Amino acid sequence: MTTQWDSVVIGSGLAGLTYALRASEYGKVCVLTKAQIADSNTSWAQGGIAAAVGESDSWELHEKDTLIAGAGLCDPDAVRQLVMNAPDAILWLQSIGTQFDGHDLDQLTLGREGGHSRHRIVHFADRTGWEIERAVTEAVRNSPNITVFEEAFVSSLLMSGDRCVGARANIAELGERDFLGSATLVATGGCGMVYTHTTNPRVATADGIGLADRVGAEIEGMEFMQFHPTVLVHPQMRGFLITEACRGAGGTLRNHRGKRFMNFYDDRLELAPRDIVSRSIEREMERLDTWCVYLDIAHLAPELIKEEFPTIWERLRSIGIEIEKEWIPVAPAQHYSCGGIKTDLNGQTNIPGLYASGEVACTGVHGANRLASNSLLEAMVFSKQAAEAAQSEPAPSPADEPSPTPSLRESDAIRIRHSLQHCMTHGAGVFRSDKGLMKAQEQIVSLEREVATLPEAPFSAYAQEAVNMLAAARHVVASAIERKDNVGLHYNVDSVAE
Numbered sequence: 001m002t003t004q005w006d007s008v009v010i011g012s013g014l015a016g017l018t019y020a021l022r023a024s025e026y027g028k029v030c031v032l033t034k035a036q037i038a039d040s041n042t043s044w045a046q047g048g049i050a051a052a053v054g055e056s057d058s059w060e061l062h063e064k065d066t067l068i069a070g071a072g073l074c075d076p077d078a079v080r081q082l083v084m085n086a087p088d089a090i091l092w093l094q095s096i097g098t099q100f101d102g103h104d105l106d107q108l109t110l111g112r113e114g115g116h117s118r119h120r121i122v123h124f125a126d127r128t129g130w131e132i133e134r135a136v137t138e139a140v141r142n143s144p145n146i147t148v149f150e151e152a153f154v155s156s157l158l159m160s161g162d163r164c165v166g167a168r169a170n171i172a173e174l175g176e177r178d179f180l181g182s183a184t185l186v187a188t189g190g191c192g193m194v195y196t197h198t199t200n201p202r203v204a205t206a207d208g209i210g211l212a213d214r215v216g217a218e219i220e221g222m223e224f225m226q227f228h229p230t231v232l233v234h235p236q237m238r239g240f241l242i243t244e245a246c247r248g249a250g251g252t253l254r255n256h257r258g259k260r261f262m263n264f265y266d267d268r269l270e271l272a273p274r275d276i277v278s279r280s281i282e283r284e285m286e287r288l289d290t291w292c293v294y295l296d297i298a299h300l301a302p303e304l305i306k307e308e309f310p311t312i313w314e315r316l317r318s319i320g321i322e323i324e325k326e327w328i329p330v331a332p333a334q335h336y337s338c339g340g341i342k343t344d345l346n347g348q349t350n351i352p353g354l355y356a357s358g359e360v361a362c363t364g365v366h367g368a369n370r371l372a373s374n375s376l377l378e379a380m381v382f383s384k385q386a387a388e389a390a391q392s393e394p395a396p397s398p399a400d401e402p403s404p405t406p407s408l409r410e411s412d413a414i415r416i417r418h419s420l421q422h423c424m425t426h427g428a429g430v431f432r433s434d435k436g437l438m439k440a441q442e443q444i445v446s447l448e449r450e451v452a453t454l455p456e457a458p459f460s461a462y463a464q465e466a467v468n469m470l471a472a473a474r475h476v477v478a479s480a481i482e483r484k485d486n487v488g489l490h491y492n493v494d495s496v497a498e
């Protein structure tokens, strides 16, 4: 069955739902999302949104900090568009009912994170993403022009010649459906599941990269993978993020012997940029042949801990860790993909009719490294632009039959996903080497070959995710091999004089 829309949106995080709300002012929009509407990286964001709304702040300072973090590889026009539109993005979120600490724009309580020269992180305690997702979801539910399909796994983009004209989804209990649209937005979020340990929820399987790759969209910057330094190491809650704000509030890092170690690696100690702290922790773990270090916030006032970090306090307590009394076991884990589907300032890709926004896109804003709390902002600013640009797209022509995405048996997919995660964690993690990258590339080629020869099986989202994860991994490793200098998040031990 085929239905026709003005816009087809894939994904229900902040990028997808912002676009849907903006585009619904001009026409009918459908949102396809593979789990429940709030299942997204957006819901997990803790720290907040960067916006120059403080008294001593300006968009010029926010721009400068973003360009410094990006290590010379940002697109300056994209950065300017991002920072100049930040205060409006906050006002827009408030207009649809999002709450922030401090309430009015000129009275917001602003946090500070690594790399920012001012306090400029607008937040709602340590559950900013949850609050934002709640508000945008409610606004979407109230919009008569938006229809949301949950449990709708998009398996292919629909093409008519060289133009994208929509998406094919497999919907629980309905089966396969085609959604034709004048414009199609890929807003499928990140690719954390490509690695063994990640802060991302289970929906982050790089589907947008796989979808775009199969229709020839340009993908770039995938070597710039951000690893968050302080991610909980615990069998019951692996991957739970311990926000950088804990270190901002005075938290210290110690090895298992109780010794602070950041002074051996960087003068900025615990508040050095995330990539440097991640590399320092990895080095310390290797030096002591162990698998975690500890974050100590036990010296902070218990009231402050409960007020500033209520989610962390509560979640860790539920697994028996009292953070006001004991240290938190942490290690680096995959967190954010700076690269993705290449877009212009309007979120347009090289494929007519196809747009991308949010973590899956590479707008040029982050360059070689993302400044903390710029990603929720990017999702809003570029989705608004895309929704406006999409108004001039022509009505879709009938779609060509897409070439089928390989469907594997889940038993095969389990093995392939685990092999891939192992290979990426060892070959394309925080530290890379020429040998490790070449080995990872060989393994990915061999896994993709294997997929092509495995027996066909009925549709399985889990199995199709494996195919998309392989495509994303192929791009990460190829870009990492191609990059000869160590810049931002990319660090190859064979490229530096040690």
Ligand SMILES: Cc1cc2nc3c(=O)[nH]c(=O)nc-3n(C[C@H](O)[C@H](O)[C@H](O)COP(=O)(O)OP(=O)(O)OC[C@H]3O[C@@H](n4cnc5c(N)ncnc54)[C@H](O)[C@@H]3O)c2cc1C
Pocket (backbone or CB within 6 Å): 010, 011, 012, 013, 014, 015, 016, 032, 033, 034, 035, 037, 038, 039, 040, 041, 042, 043, 044, 045, 046, 047, 048, 049, 050, 128, 129, 152, 153, 154, 155, 187, 188, 189, 190, 199, 200, 201, 203, 204, 205, 207, 208, 241, 335, 336, 357, 358, 359, 360, 372, 373, 374, 375, 376, 377, 379
């Ligand atoms: C723990 C954590 C903390 C973070 N903290 C911050 C922070 O403080 N500040 C900040 O700016 N950023 C933060 N980030 C990053 C930020 O949350 C994400 O970059 C941002 O939310 C991405 O939004 P998005 O809309 O692009 O993707 P997401 O919010 O991940 O949404 C993607 C959507 O696409 C859907 N989808 C995926 N594949 C398919 C498919 N095949 N078919 C249909 N639907 C599909 C998913 O189900 C989901 O609904 C954090 C991330 C994490 C994980």
